[in-house]
Amino acid sequence: MTVTIRTDTVDIELLEIRDFLAANHPFDQLPEDALAELPTMLQVRYFRRDTIISETNSLESYLYLIRTGAVEVFNIENEILARLGEGDVFGYRASHRPNQIEHHCTALEDTLIYQLSAQDVDKLCEHHTQFAYFFSSVVGDRLRDAINQATQVTSSQVNLITTPIRELIQRKPVTISPSASIYETARKMSKERVSSILVCAKGQLAGIVTDRDLRNRVVAEALDVNLPITEIMTFNPSSLKDDTFAFQAQLHMARHNIHHLPITHDDGIAGMVTATDLTKHQTTSVVYMVSDIYKQNKIERMQEVANKIPDLLVNMAVAEASADSVGHLITSITDAITSRLLQLAEERLGPPPVRYVWVAAGSQARNEQTAKSDQDNCMIIDDAYDPRIHADYFRELAKFVCDGLNACGYIYCPGEMMAITDKWRQPLTVWKGYFEKWIDQPEPMSLMLTSVFFDMRRVYGSRNLFREIAEYALEKTRGNRIFLAFMAGNALSHQPPIGFFRNFVLIKGGEHNQTFDVKHNGIVPIVDLARVYSLAAGSKAVNTLDRLDVVAEGGEVTSEGAHDLKDALEFICYLRIQHQARLIKAGEPADNFMSPDHLSHFERNHLKDAFSVVRTMQNTLSQRYKM
Amino acid sequence: MELQTLTFIVVGLTFALYIGIAIWAKAGSTGEFYAAGRGVHPVANGMATAADWMSAASFISMAGLIAFMGYDASLFLMGWTGGYVLLAMLLAPYLRKFGKFTVPEFIGDRYYSQTARMVAVLCLIVASLTYVIGQMKGIGVAFSRFLELDYETGLFIGMGIVFVYAVLGGMKGITYTQIAQYCVLIMAYTIPAIFISLQLTNNPIPQMGLFGSLSDGTPLLARLDETLIDLGFPQYTAQKTTTLNMVFYTFSLMIGTAGLPHVIIRFFTVPKVRDARLSAGWALVFIGILYTTAPAVGSMAFYNLAKTVQPGPVSAVDGAMAYEARPQWFKNWETTGLLKFEDKNGDGRVQYRKGGDNELKVDRDIMVLANPEIAKLPNWVIAVVAAGGLAAALSTAAGLLLAMSTAISHDLLKGMFAKNISEKGELMAARISMAGVIAIAGWFGLHPPGFAAQVVALAFGLAASSIFPALMMGIFNKRVNNTGAVLGMLAGLLSTLIYIFWFKGWFFVPGTEMLPNKPENWFLGIQPEAFGTIGAAINFAVAILVSKVTKAPPEHIQHLVEDIRTPRGAGAATDH
Amino acid sequence: MSIWKFLFNLDERRYWYLRKMPAGPLREYYESTFPTPDTDWRQVEYLALDFETTGLDKDKDEILSIGYVPIRGQSLRLGEADHFLSRPVRAIPESSAVIHGIMDDTASSARPLEEALPRLLKSLESRVLVAHHAAVEYEFLSKACKRIYGYPFIAPVVDTLALEVRIFRSMDKPIRSGDLRLDKARVRYNLPRYPAHNALIDAIAAGELFLAQSTYRKRRKRALRLKDMTVIT
Incomplete structure (x- = not known):
C-alpha cells in the first residue's frame, strides 16, 4: 500500500525540508506549489565520514542535495573534482563539464543527504524551465569555486561592482x-x-x-x-x-x-x-552616496551619508559581493569623504601656499576597508614649506579634515598616525629621513610604522610629491635583505589561529571568550606576507591581491602559493563581511571576533584550509629569512 | 643522590628553563599592535651572541686540545677569537650596510655573478658541516657519559635530539633562551675550574691559578712540564712547531671562521648599528671569559689525569696506578669506550707513556667532562657540566643546521636546480636536508678522528682561500670585477686543495700522498691545515691582476662599493 | 510477564494472539510475519514513528498526533511519510499544549483514534518500529490496541535512545544528563537541527538518527543482524 500525504498536512509538517530546499540553488527556482510537493519525492540518507556515497546508487540515478556535512567528488582517475558542503548538489546531471564526469564520491564528514530520483528530476525539468536551466549549463560546484559562487553577484543591485567596464x-x-x-x-x-x-x-x-x-x-x-x-x-x-x-x-x-x-x-x-x-544597469547606492558626498557642504550632512555604510555592508553581504569589491567600494566612500573635506578646507582656508599631497595609509591605502575603521593618513608637503609661515595653514587644514573624518565615524587613530599629528605632516625631505631611519634601524616601533606607511596611496593633492616619496621608499628597500628580514619577522608576529592538530585556537575567557580574532590572526598575516613579498620584488602595488599578482609574476613566491593566498584572503574576508553584516543586522557594533560555532561545517573546513595555507607560507618565509 | 639521577634533574631543569622562556617570549610577542616593544639590551644580545659562537668545540674540545697539545693549542684560541673579531669588526658592519644577510648573497650581488654566489654557498656549506661534526661529537660524548652508554649510542640519541630541537626551531632566535643558555654554559665551565684551581693552587681565579704555584711552592706549569717529560711527552709549555707555521695556521682559522653564517645573522637582528657594535663588544667579553679559562682547565685537567694514573715516580715499579685500584670515574668512562686500557706488559698497572708502550688511550674530548670527576668534585658540579655541554652543543648546532638547510633548500635548490619548487616543497626540502646534514655529521662523528680532522682542515682552508679574499676585495677594492673574483677564488681554492691532497693523499685516499706529511717536506714548513693563508694570498693576487687587465665592474657596482665604505646617514635620521 | 517474554519469542507470541484474535485491523497486522531477528538488518523495512500525546502516563493520557516515515534500503522514504491528528476524549491539558502546539479546536476536527489506528497498523505490517525512547510509542500503541481491539500490540522495536546508550558504553564515554535527548544525539552525528514536537518531524528525526547510528555500528567482522539493533525481538 502506498500512503499518499494529505497536502494540507505536508505544507505544515515538511515545511522544515521545504524551507531548506527553497534556500538552495537550483530548487529556489521552483514555484511555490512544486516546492511544497518536492519533499515527498525525497529520500533521506546518511553517510558516515570517510564512507563511499555512490556505493549502492550510481551517481546517474539520483540527484543528491547535501543537508549537512561535506562530500568530495572524484572523477574516474580518482582526481578530486569538488569539495561540496551544505546546500550543494551533485549526481544526476549536476555536472556536465567534459573531463569532469563525476565518478564516485565520499563523505568528508558525517553527512545527511536528500536524494531525488532521476525520473523526478527529469519531470521537474520538463515543467520548470528555470530549474532545467541549472542542469543544462555548466554550473560547477567545485568548492574551489565556492568562493566564486559565493561572490557571484546574485542581485543586479551590485553587479556593477564586479563587472569590468569593457563589458559595458x-x-x-x-x-x-x-x-x-x-x-x-x-x-x-x-x-x-x-x-x-x-x-x-x-x-x-x-x-x-x-x-x-x-x-x-x-x-x-x-x-x-x-x-x-x-x-x-x-x-x-x-x-x-x-x-x-x-x-x-x-x-x-x-x-x-x-x-x-x-x-x-x-x-x-x-x-x-x-x-x-x-x-541601464542598476545603479548602486554607493555611487549615489559618493555623488552625494561631493554635493555636501556641511560635515553633518556627510556624516549622514557615512552612517549608511553599515547598511551598505549588509546589502553587499546579502548580495554576496566579493570581499575585494566590498573593500574597494567602502574605501571609495572614505576617499570621497576625505577629498570633499579637503576641498571644503581649501575653500575655507584659501588655496595651499605650497604643494602638498594627502596620503591614505593602512587599509584605506590598500582599498581594504570594511565596516568603518580608524583613520590612518598623513600629509607630505613640498620642500618649499617654511614652518614659520606655512605651519598654521597646514595645521588648520589637517585639523579640519581629521576632525571631519572623526565626525563621520572614522575615529582618530589610537596610534596617532594621522595628518593632525605634527610628526606626520612634514615636508618631503623629513619624510625621506623617516623612511631612511625606519629602514636602517628597524626597531619594533619602526617596523610597526613601516607596516602602516609602506601601504600608501595618494588621495588628494600633488601626484609628483607622492611619486617621489613612494619611489624613494621602494629604492631604499629593494634588495635590502636585512630590512626585509625584519619585515619578515614582523610578518610572523601574527599567526593564524590554528593548532598543531588543525584545531581552532580560540581566545579563552574575557569579553571574547571562545572566539578568534579574524582580523589580526586571519587577515593581517596575509596582508603582511604580501607586503614583504611586494617590497622584496620592488613592486608599487598596494592592494594585497594586486601585490600577490605582481609577486607571483616576479617569482618571489610561486604562482601556486600566491593563488592559494589570494583564495585564502578572499575567503577569510568574505566570512568577516558576513560576520560583520550579521552583527550590524542584530544592531550590534561590527567587530572582528568570530566564533567557529557560527560557521557551517563546510566553512569551518575551508577556513582551516585557508589558515593552513597561511601557516605554510609563513613557515617558508621564516626559513628564508632565518627569523 | 645518585650521579645519574642528579644529572637528569639538572639537565631536565635547564631544558625546562629554555622551553619556559621560549613560551613566555612567544606569548609576549603577540601583544597589542600599538604597544611597540623595546629592543634587546646590547649586554643581553652580547650574551646571546656568545652562546651562538661558543659551540661544543669551544666548550668540550678546546680544553681537551690544550690539555694534550700544550702551548701549540693556543693557536686555536687565537684563531677562533681572531675570527670573531674579524667577523664583528670587519665583515658584519659592511655586509649590513650592503643590506645583505649572508656572505653568498653579498658575493653574488657584489660580483653580479651567480657562479660566484654558488661557489660561496658550497664553501660555506662544507665549512658549516665540519662545525656541525664537532657539535655532534661533543653531544655524543656528553650523552654517552651521563646516560652511561657507549659512545655510538650516545651519538645516535644526540642526533635525534638535535634534529627535533632544530626542526622545532622555535627556541632558536629567541634571544632570551640564548641568554639562559649562555648563563648555564658559562657557569658549567667556570664553577669546576674555580674549584680545581682552589684545590691545586689556592687561587679561586683559574686564569691566575694557571700561573700560580702548587701547595709545595713549585709553579703549576713547571710541575706539569716536569711530569710530561717524565712520561716521555714533549715539554708542555714549549713551542713544537715553527712560528711561521703557527701564524699561518692561526690566520687560516681566523679567516676560515669569519664567514660562518649563524653568527653573522646575530649582528643583523639588532635594529640599530650602534647597538650592534656594542653587543659585538660585549659578546667578545663573554666569549673571553670562557676562552681565557680554557687553558687553565686544560692544563689542570691534564695534571690531575697524569697524577691519578701515575701517582708515584715513573722509575718506581709501583709508580703507576694499579688497574684494579682504578677510581669510579675511570670505570664510568671505560663504558663509553672513550677511555681504554690495554695491559701490554701484563703487570696490571696503567702505564701512561708517550710512544709504543703506552697502555692508556684517552679521547681528548672527555677532558672537560671528566675533569670534575677526576678532581673529586661534588656530584652536582658534574651534573651542571653535563648541562653546560649540552647547552653549548645544542645552541650552535641548531643555529648552524637552520642556516645550512636554508642554504640548501633556498639558495641551491630554489636558486639553481628547481626554480619552480612550491613553498611546501621548499619547507620539505629544508627538513630533508637538515636530516641529511645531521646524518652526515653523525657519520663523521662515528668515524673520528683522522678523516674528520682532514675534512676540518679542508673546510677551513677552502673558506679561507676562497671566500675571505672575495669578501675583502668586494668591500675595499671597487676595481675587482666578476672575472677577477671568480678566477681568484678558483686559484685560491685549487692551490689549497692541491697542497692538502699532496700531503694527505688525493681525495684523502691513503697511499696516494705525493710526499710524506712531515715538517721537513712542507713548503716553508707550513702544514697543510695552515695553507689556507697562502691560498688566500694567491686569491688576492690573481683577482687583482685579472681585474686590472679586464673590464671594470659596472658603474652602479662601483658606486655601491664607495657607498658602503663611506659613513652615511649617521646623523641624517632625525629624531622626533 | 517477563517469564512469558523469556519463554516465547515475538513471533510465537504473534501466533498466540492470532489464534484467538477476531477479524479486524489488528488481526490483519498480526497476519503478516515479523522480520526474523537473524536477517541482515539492511534487508529489513522499518517505520520511524512518533506520537504527540497529552502526557506521559499511558493509563491517563491520549495520543494526539501520529507521524511516521518508512525506511527501506537505508533511506528514508519521505514520499511515504504520513502525519495525522487523532481526537482525544478529554480536553488537552495546557501543560502539553504548550509543547506540541495542538489546540483543542484543531484536535476536535480530527477523527477519533479508532479511525486513525488502522492506517498506522497497516503501515507497520512486516516492519520494525523505530522511535527515540520507543517505550512511550510502544506502550501507548499497545494500550490503544487493547482498548479498541482487546489485544495488546507487539512488534520488533529499535529504540534509538537505547542504541545511543550502547554506543556510549562501547566507547566508554560517560553519559551526562541531556546527552541522550534526540536533539543532542543528532548534533553528535552532524544532523541538522529540526524544530521539535511535531510528530512527523520527530519521526523523521528519529529515522535519520537511526540511519546515522547504524553506520556507526557497522564496523564488525560479521554483518549486523536485526537482533543486534532491536530492543524487543
Missing part, C-alpha cells in the same frame, strides 16, 4: 581625425547615431566632442561649421582603462560630472561608455 562597451569606438571640420564631425555623429565622438590622431585619443559641445560651442555661438573640429573639442578628456570596474567608472563620472567616458586598453582606444550605458 556597446560598440566599436566612433572616431574622427583632428583634421576633420565641425561639419564633417556632426555628419558622422548623426550617421553613426552617437551622442559623442572621439577625436583620434594615430590611434591615440586627442579629444572628445559631444552633442552638448555642438549645441553650446557651435550653434549657440554661431560658429563657422567649416572650422576644424579641434576648435571646439575638449582636449585630453579623462579616460579609464578597460579593466576598471564599472562602479569605479560611475564614480569617476559622478565625481567629474561628465557623461561620456572614453575607455582605453593597452593598444589604444577600446570604446566609449556613457552615463546611460551605466544607468
Whole structure:
C-alpha cells in the first residue's frame, strides 16, 4: 500500500525540508506549489565520514542535495573534482563539464543527504524551465569555486561592482581625425547615431566632442561649421582603462560630472561608455552616496551619508559581493569623504601656499576597508614649506579634515598616525629621513610604522610629491635583505589561529571568550606576507591581491602559493563581511571576533584550509629569512 | 643522590628553563599592535651572541686540545677569537650596510655573478658541516657519559635530539633562551675550574691559578712540564712547531671562521648599528671569559689525569696506578669506550707513556667532562657540566643546521636546480636536508678522528682561500670585477686543495700522498691545515691582476662599493 | 510477564494472539510475519514513528498526533511519510499544549483514534518500529490496541535512545544528563537541527538518527543482524 500525504498536512509538517530546499540553488527556482510537493519525492540518507556515497546508487540515478556535512567528488582517475558542503548538489546531471564526469564520491564528514530520483528530476525539468536551466549549463560546484559562487553577484543591485567596464562597451569606438571640420564631425555623429565622438590622431585619443559641445560651442555661438573640429573639442578628456570596474567608472563620472567616458586598453582606444550605458544597469547606492558626498557642504550632512555604510555592508553581504569589491567600494566612500573635506578646507582656508599631497595609509591605502575603521593618513608637503609661515595653514587644514573624518565615524587613530599629528605632516625631505631611519634601524616601533606607511596611496593633492616619496621608499628597500628580514619577522608576529592538530585556537575567557580574532590572526598575516613579498620584488602595488599578482609574476613566491593566498584572503574576508553584516543586522557594533560555532561545517573546513595555507607560507618565509 | 639521577634533574631543569622562556617570549610577542616593544639590551644580545659562537668545540674540545697539545693549542684560541673579531669588526658592519644577510648573497650581488654566489654557498656549506661534526661529537660524548652508554649510542640519541630541537626551531632566535643558555654554559665551565684551581693552587681565579704555584711552592706549569717529560711527552709549555707555521695556521682559522653564517645573522637582528657594535663588544667579553679559562682547565685537567694514573715516580715499579685500584670515574668512562686500557706488559698497572708502550688511550674530548670527576668534585658540579655541554652543543648546532638547510633548500635548490619548487616543497626540502646534514655529521662523528680532522682542515682552508679574499676585495677594492673574483677564488681554492691532497693523499685516499706529511717536506714548513693563508694570498693576487687587465665592474657596482665604505646617514635620521 | 517474554519469542507470541484474535485491523497486522531477528538488518523495512500525546502516563493520557516515515534500503522514504491528528476524549491539558502546539479546536476536527489506528497498523505490517525512547510509542500503541481491539500490540522495536546508550558504553564515554535527548544525539552525528514536537518531524528525526547510528555500528567482522539493533525481538 502506498500512503499518499494529505497536502494540507505536508505544507505544515515538511515545511522544515521545504524551507531548506527553497534556500538552495537550483530548487529556489521552483514555484511555490512544486516546492511544497518536492519533499515527498525525497529520500533521506546518511553517510558516515570517510564512507563511499555512490556505493549502492550510481551517481546517474539520483540527484543528491547535501543537508549537512561535506562530500568530495572524484572523477574516474580518482582526481578530486569538488569539495561540496551544505546546500550543494551533485549526481544526476549536476555536472556536465567534459573531463569532469563525476565518478564516485565520499563523505568528508558525517553527512545527511536528500536524494531525488532521476525520473523526478527529469519531470521537474520538463515543467520548470528555470530549474532545467541549472542542469543544462555548466554550473560547477567545485568548492574551489565556492568562493566564486559565493561572490557571484546574485542581485543586479551590485553587479556593477564586479563587472569590468569593457563589458559595458556597446560598440566599436566612433572616431574622427583632428583634421576633420565641425561639419564633417556632426555628419558622422548623426550617421553613426552617437551622442559623442572621439577625436583620434594615430590611434591615440586627442579629444572628445559631444552633442552638448555642438549645441553650446557651435550653434549657440554661431560658429563657422567649416572650422576644424579641434576648435571646439575638449582636449585630453579623462579616460579609464578597460579593466576598471564599472562602479569605479560611475564614480569617476559622478565625481567629474561628465557623461561620456572614453575607455582605453593597452593598444589604444577600446570604446566609449556613457552615463546611460551605466544607468541601464542598476545603479548602486554607493555611487549615489559618493555623488552625494561631493554635493555636501556641511560635515553633518556627510556624516549622514557615512552612517549608511553599515547598511551598505549588509546589502553587499546579502548580495554576496566579493570581499575585494566590498573593500574597494567602502574605501571609495572614505576617499570621497576625505577629498570633499579637503576641498571644503581649501575653500575655507584659501588655496595651499605650497604643494602638498594627502596620503591614505593602512587599509584605506590598500582599498581594504570594511565596516568603518580608524583613520590612518598623513600629509607630505613640498620642500618649499617654511614652518614659520606655512605651519598654521597646514595645521588648520589637517585639523579640519581629521576632525571631519572623526565626525563621520572614522575615529582618530589610537596610534596617532594621522595628518593632525605634527610628526606626520612634514615636508618631503623629513619624510625621506623617516623612511631612511625606519629602514636602517628597524626597531619594533619602526617596523610597526613601516607596516602602516609602506601601504600608501595618494588621495588628494600633488601626484609628483607622492611619486617621489613612494619611489624613494621602494629604492631604499629593494634588495635590502636585512630590512626585509625584519619585515619578515614582523610578518610572523601574527599567526593564524590554528593548532598543531588543525584545531581552532580560540581566545579563552574575557569579553571574547571562545572566539578568534579574524582580523589580526586571519587577515593581517596575509596582508603582511604580501607586503614583504611586494617590497622584496620592488613592486608599487598596494592592494594585497594586486601585490600577490605582481609577486607571483616576479617569482618571489610561486604562482601556486600566491593563488592559494589570494583564495585564502578572499575567503577569510568574505566570512568577516558576513560576520560583520550579521552583527550590524542584530544592531550590534561590527567587530572582528568570530566564533567557529557560527560557521557551517563546510566553512569551518575551508577556513582551516585557508589558515593552513597561511601557516605554510609563513613557515617558508621564516626559513628564508632565518627569523 | 645518585650521579645519574642528579644529572637528569639538572639537565631536565635547564631544558625546562629554555622551553619556559621560549613560551613566555612567544606569548609576549603577540601583544597589542600599538604597544611597540623595546629592543634587546646590547649586554643581553652580547650574551646571546656568545652562546651562538661558543659551540661544543669551544666548550668540550678546546680544553681537551690544550690539555694534550700544550702551548701549540693556543693557536686555536687565537684563531677562533681572531675570527670573531674579524667577523664583528670587519665583515658584519659592511655586509649590513650592503643590506645583505649572508656572505653568498653579498658575493653574488657584489660580483653580479651567480657562479660566484654558488661557489660561496658550497664553501660555506662544507665549512658549516665540519662545525656541525664537532657539535655532534661533543653531544655524543656528553650523552654517552651521563646516560652511561657507549659512545655510538650516545651519538645516535644526540642526533635525534638535535634534529627535533632544530626542526622545532622555535627556541632558536629567541634571544632570551640564548641568554639562559649562555648563563648555564658559562657557569658549567667556570664553577669546576674555580674549584680545581682552589684545590691545586689556592687561587679561586683559574686564569691566575694557571700561573700560580702548587701547595709545595713549585709553579703549576713547571710541575706539569716536569711530569710530561717524565712520561716521555714533549715539554708542555714549549713551542713544537715553527712560528711561521703557527701564524699561518692561526690566520687560516681566523679567516676560515669569519664567514660562518649563524653568527653573522646575530649582528643583523639588532635594529640599530650602534647597538650592534656594542653587543659585538660585549659578546667578545663573554666569549673571553670562557676562552681565557680554557687553558687553565686544560692544563689542570691534564695534571690531575697524569697524577691519578701515575701517582708515584715513573722509575718506581709501583709508580703507576694499579688497574684494579682504578677510581669510579675511570670505570664510568671505560663504558663509553672513550677511555681504554690495554695491559701490554701484563703487570696490571696503567702505564701512561708517550710512544709504543703506552697502555692508556684517552679521547681528548672527555677532558672537560671528566675533569670534575677526576678532581673529586661534588656530584652536582658534574651534573651542571653535563648541562653546560649540552647547552653549548645544542645552541650552535641548531643555529648552524637552520642556516645550512636554508642554504640548501633556498639558495641551491630554489636558486639553481628547481626554480619552480612550491613553498611546501621548499619547507620539505629544508627538513630533508637538515636530516641529511645531521646524518652526515653523525657519520663523521662515528668515524673520528683522522678523516674528520682532514675534512676540518679542508673546510677551513677552502673558506679561507676562497671566500675571505672575495669578501675583502668586494668591500675595499671597487676595481675587482666578476672575472677577477671568480678566477681568484678558483686559484685560491685549487692551490689549497692541491697542497692538502699532496700531503694527505688525493681525495684523502691513503697511499696516494705525493710526499710524506712531515715538517721537513712542507713548503716553508707550513702544514697543510695552515695553507689556507697562502691560498688566500694567491686569491688576492690573481683577482687583482685579472681585474686590472679586464673590464671594470659596472658603474652602479662601483658606486655601491664607495657607498658602503663611506659613513652615511649617521646623523641624517632625525629624531622626533 | 517477563517469564512469558523469556519463554516465547515475538513471533510465537504473534501466533498466540492470532489464534484467538477476531477479524479486524489488528488481526490483519498480526497476519503478516515479523522480520526474523537473524536477517541482515539492511534487508529489513522499518517505520520511524512518533506520537504527540497529552502526557506521559499511558493509563491517563491520549495520543494526539501520529507521524511516521518508512525506511527501506537505508533511506528514508519521505514520499511515504504520513502525519495525522487523532481526537482525544478529554480536553488537552495546557501543560502539553504548550509543547506540541495542538489546540483543542484543531484536535476536535480530527477523527477519533479508532479511525486513525488502522492506517498506522497497516503501515507497520512486516516492519520494525523505530522511535527515540520507543517505550512511550510502544506502550501507548499497545494500550490503544487493547482498548479498541482487546489485544495488546507487539512488534520488533529499535529504540534509538537505547542504541545511543550502547554506543556510549562501547566507547566508554560517560553519559551526562541531556546527552541522550534526540536533539543532542543528532548534533553528535552532524544532523541538522529540526524544530521539535511535531510528530512527523520527530519521526523523521528519529529515522535519520537511526540511519546515522547504524553506520556507526557497522564496523564488525560479521554483518549486523536485526537482533543486534532491536530492543524487543
